[in-house]
């Protein structure tokens with residue numbers, strides 16, 4: 009019974025953790041792109057994003073990490089034999105990368121607050137795909153364990169995930185380009201009218 013409780017809240021924990029990580033880097037994108045706005049909108053937006061990022065990190069994302077890890081320790085305490093499983097060792101490797109990403113997000117948040125962030129909106133969009141790949145791999149390992157499928161279906165699903173990530177990036181690029189064109193046109197038109 010304890011095992012099921014721990015597992016249920018292990019799943020709740022990582023859903024919260026990932027929701028936080030995905031939204032956090034989206035806020036970073038808006039934060040960086042606020043630099044393109046004229047004053048006073050730029051300062052107002054950047055201050056607002058800074059507050060939202062800190063709250064999201066402290067109140068949602070980091071507690072999500074702690075609940076996930078605490079519940080995992082709970083699961084392991086009910087069956088220590090799990091610690092000998094090779095799939096768990098691989099999973100722990102990917103979770104370590106995920107924790108590294110989580111810590112790097114805190115660094116980015118500080119750089120953004122100090123106006124020292126070198127990342128562009130486009131590169132942050134690409135960075136935001138990293139947890140998607142980790143999510144897929146970790147959930148696959150937790151589900152299939154030592155029998156991770158390597159057949160055609162598995163490769164097709166993996167390809168589909170990569171395809172979706174690339175399509176989202178391309179769609180965002182096209183949409184931004186169209187928006188820039190429209191803004192340019194509107195500026196030109198208002199310039200002609202003023203003249």
Ligand code: HEM
Pocket residue numbers: 015018019022076077080081083084090096100103106142143146147150151
């Ligand atoms: C310190 C980090 C973690 C440890 C030590 C850990 C360990 C475990 C263990 C021991 C189980 C039970 C497996 C079994 O009953 O055979 C489990 C289940 C599970 N874990 Fe984790 N986990 C960690 C992080 C994560 C993360 C970050 C995710 C998601 C991205 C995740 C997804 C899952 C899922 C979906 C299950 C349920 C699998 C099933 O139904 O058997 N875990 N985890």
